[in-house]
Amino acid sequence: MLAPLARITDATRTAARGSLSHRIRLEGRQDEFRELADVFDGMLARLEAHVAEQQRFAANASHELRTPLAITRTLLDVARDDPSREGSELDERLRVVNARAIDLTEALLLLSRSDQRSFARDDVDLSLIAEEATETLLPLAEKHDVVMETSGDITPTTGSHALLLQLTTNLLHNAIVHNLPESGTVRVSTAVGPEDAVLTVENTGEKLSPHVVSTLTEPFQRGTERVRSDHVGVGLGLAIAKSITQAHDGTLSLTPRADGGLRVTVRLPATARQIP
Numbered sequence: 001m002l003a004p005l006a007r008i009t010d011a012t013r014t015a016a017r018g019s020l021s022h023r024i025r026l027e028g029r030q031d032e033f034r035e036l037a038d039v040f041d042g043m044l045a046r047l048e049a050h051v052a053e054q055q056r057f058a059a060n061a062s063h064e065l066r067t068p069l070a071i072t073r074t075l076l077d078v079a080r081d082d083p084s085r086e087g088s089e090l091d092e093r094l095r096v097v098n099a100r101a102i103d104l105t106e107a108l109l110l111l112s113r114s115d116q117r118s119f120a121r122d123d124v125d126l127s128l129i130a131e132e133a134t135e136t137l138l139p140l141a142e143k144h145d146v147v148m149e150t151s152g153d154i155t156p157t158t159g160s161h162a163l164l165l166q167l168t169t170n171l172l173h174n175a176i177v178h179n180l181p182e183s184g185t186v187r188v189s190t191a192v193g194p195e196d197a198v199l200t201v202e203n204t205g206e207k208l209s210p211h212v213v214s215t216l217t218e219p220f221q222r223g224t225e226r227v228r229s230d231h232v233g234v235g236l237g238l239a240i241a242k243s244i245t246q247a248h249d250g251t252l253s254l255t256p257r258a259d260g261g262l263r264v265t266v267r268l269p270a271t272a273r274q275i276p
Contacts, residue, residue: 004033008040020048056218068101119160119247123271126155126164126199127190133168134188137176145182146203148172152190157197157268159248167244168199170237171264175203178262196250196267205261213254213262217242241266 007024014022023044026037075094134150141148157164168188175186186203217238238254241264245252250268257263 004028004037008033008037011037011040011044015044015047020044020051053218060218065101068097071097072101119163121158122161123156123158124161124164126157126168126197126268127152129161129165129168130188130190130199133165133172136169137172140173141176141186144176144179144184146176146179146184146186148176148186148188150188152188153192155190155192155197155199156271157248158271159268163244164248167241167266168201170241171199171201171266174237175201175262175264179203179205180260192270195270197270199266199268200263202257202263203261204257204259207260208256208262210256213256216254216262217252238264 004026007026011022011024021044023041024037025041026034028034072094075097079091079094130150130152134148138148172186172188176184179186184204186201189200191198191200242252245266245268248268250266253265253267255263255265
């Protein structure tokens with residue numbers, strides 16, 4: 001009778017030593033011991049996947065930070081060694097590189113904040129948040145010859161207005177900069193179902209394979225090479241959107257459109273409470 005418990009105990013000790021790849025895989029009848037072992041195996045699998053994801057994130061973050069910081073150091077060295085230098089293009093390049101490093105740092109901090117779920121929750125309306133994000137990014141859309149379309153009724157949910165606005169802004173920004181070279185379209189819609197509030201953002205653009213789409217929410221991953229030099233972001237937009245969605249107990253799914261482009265669907269718990 002105690003043999004299954006001994007196996008579970010040994011597996012616990014193994015995990016405590018830092019080995020998350022071990023599994024109990026208890027055989028036999030479906031009793032309390034079998035259920036406990038299966039739950040423990042599932043927990044180990046989730047922990048192992050989470051640790052692996054964090055390790056990839058740390059490696060990618062280090063790589064991405066190294067380049068702008070090295071460029072900044074080189075530019076500073078050049079400026080220091082030129083006593084006759086006046087304000088020039090070099091200064092502007094320095095400001096651009098420095099701004100990119102700041103943007104990346106702020107994005108990493110936001111990602112950390114959403115992962116920790118350290119925020120207050122209020123009643124919000126996704127349709128109003130979508131309108132606010134659309135208005136903010138309208139100049140960028142016009143600059144890139146992208147038409148933005150919005151639709152949807154009141155869509156109540158609960159969460160952080162600031163974080164949900166950041167989520168929506170990131171999705172719209174991504175849809176704009178990864179669009180057709182001209183005459184592109186971004187469609188934003190909200191809807192409420194029996195159990196969830198839904199935000200959908202889809203855009204025209206290049207055709208994407210399911211494999212590429214499956215990697216887009218990983219930090220610093222991009223579906224295509226950006227050809228524009230402005231407003232390119234830091235490769236964390238969709239990763240932050242996914243993190244914010246999960247922190248609000250929701251799900252984010254990406255689907256390639258048959259004609260090209262991407263459809264992003266965010267599902268959050270719906271609330272019947274009135275939005276003030």
